Amino acid sequence: MAFPGDKFALDAEFSLPMDRVTAIFGPSGSGKTTLLRCIAGLQRARGELFFGDACWQQGRYSLPCHRRPIAYVFQEASLFPHLSVAGNLTYAQRRAASGGPTLASVCELLDLYALMDQRPHQLSGGERQRVAIARALLIAPRLLLMDEPLSGLDRARKAEILPFLERLCQQSKVPILYVSHSIDEVCRLADHLVVMDGGRVVDHGALEQMLIDRHFSSGSDDDVSALLRTEVTELDSDWQLTKLAFDGGQLWVRSNGETVGSELRLRIRAQDISITLSAPHDSSILNILPCTIVSITDEPGGAMQLVTLAAGNSYLLAKITRRSSYQLSLQVDMPVYAQLKSVAIIR
Numbered sequence: 001m002a003f004p005g006d007k008f009a010l011d012a013e014f015s016l017p018m019d020r021v022t023a024i025f026g027p028s029g030s031g032k033t034t035l036l037r038c039i040a041g042l043q044r045a046r047g048e049l050f051f052g053d054a055c056w057q058q059g060r061y062s063l064p065c066h067r068r069p070i071a072y073v074f075q076e077a078s079l080f081p082h083l084s085v086a087g088n089l090t091y092a093q094r095r096a097a098s099g100g101p102t103l104a105s106v107c108e109l110l111d112l113y114a115l116m117d118q119r120p121h122q123l124s125g126g127e128r129q130r131v132a133i134a135r136a137l138l139i140a141p142r143l144l145l146m147d148e149p150l151s152g153l154d155r156a157r158k159a160e161i162l163p164f165l166e167r168l169c170q171q172s173k174v175p176i177l178y179v180s181h182s183i184d185e186v187c188r189l190a191d192h193l194v195v196m197d198g199g200r201v202v203d204h205g206a207l208e209q210m211l212i213d214r215h216f217s218s219g220s221d222d223d224v225s226a227l228l229r230t231e232v233t234e235l236d237s238d239w240q241l242t243k244l245a246f247d248g249g250q251l252w253v254r255s256n257g258e259t260v261g262s263e264l265r266l267r268i269r270a271q272d273i274s275i276t277l278s279a280p281h282d283s284s285i286l287n288i289l290p291c292t293i294v295s296i297t298d299e300p301g302g303a304m305q306l307v308t309l310a311a312g313n314s315y316l317l318a319k320i321t322r323r324s325s326y327q328l329s330l331q332v333d334m335p336v337y338a339q340l341k342s343v344a345i346i347r
Contacts (some may be wrong), residue, residue: 030197030199079141224270277328
């Protein structure tokens with residue numbers, strides 16, 4: 001689709017899975033919100049738009065916004081100020097299509113029972129967004145659009161609401177389009193990634209592969225990361241550590257209330273990985289993974305290199321100096337070991 005304007009044009013052509021969380025990622029002004037508004041029918045674009053087999057736009061035809069089975073969570077919660085939390089939720093539920101989630105299931109998912117009698121002005125920013133998300137779910141949408149729902153929150157409120165968003169993304173059967181310019185949010189929530197720049201969709205694909213191929217960051221080279229999906233296999237109560245397994249080996253991290261069998265996503269920054277040619281036996285670092293070098297890329301400026309490592313069927317990125325690479329004589333297909341401190345792993 002394309003949206004021509006005096007100073008901005010949107011150019012987007014792609015298809016997305018209908019059973020996943022898709023992040024729409026890019027810097028401010030790249031067209032993320034405009035794309036979401038076009039999908040919602042709030043803004044008209046030239047082109048075609050299909051949701052499954054249903055045509056939402058083609059030629060001169062455009063399905064009105066109120067007939068599109070969507071829910072939209074904005075940056076601001078926009079709750080009815082004269083209604084309590086319970087009132088806001090029951091208002092949405094009365095307008096829901098049949099077969100939607102129950103009020104009880106949504107309140108349990110987002111932990112809202114203690115807030116039901118409060119008015120919006122009595123809630124924190126994170127609490128208001130949880131209510132807004134619950135209200136969106138209760139109208140039983142077939143597609144949930146979320147436009148940077150954490151952008152107006154401080155660090156503490158983001159930390160408060162992110163676990164609820166993770167639970168929502170894991171348990172919801174509704175496909176979600178999640179707009180963000182935060183690589184941390186993308187890694188924690190998304191399965192698929194659409195990258196925008198200058199009003200254009202420049203690439204899209206599975207999140208793990210996109211992180212490796214395109215070396216994304218949120219504007220800082222320190223954010224270049226890889227993503228691992230792991231399973232908790234052991235809890236060490238003596239040392240307060242948790243063992244995580246993935247197809248390339250195992251990792252130890254600090255325990256944080258995990259249970260055996262649960263799944264855990266890990267974001268591992270390239271700057272936190274070092275490379276050695278042999279497995280050390282006298283190091284404080286617990287996580288030492290056998291890997292194979294897939295590629296070596298010079299970074300802008302000439303001092304650094306980005307090394308792509310294969311660990312089983314998973315991939316990691318390591319940022320090292322060109323001098324270190326030269327001293328180790330690193331080459332593609334060389335077996336090496338990746339070292340990763342437990343405290344550096346982000347989850």
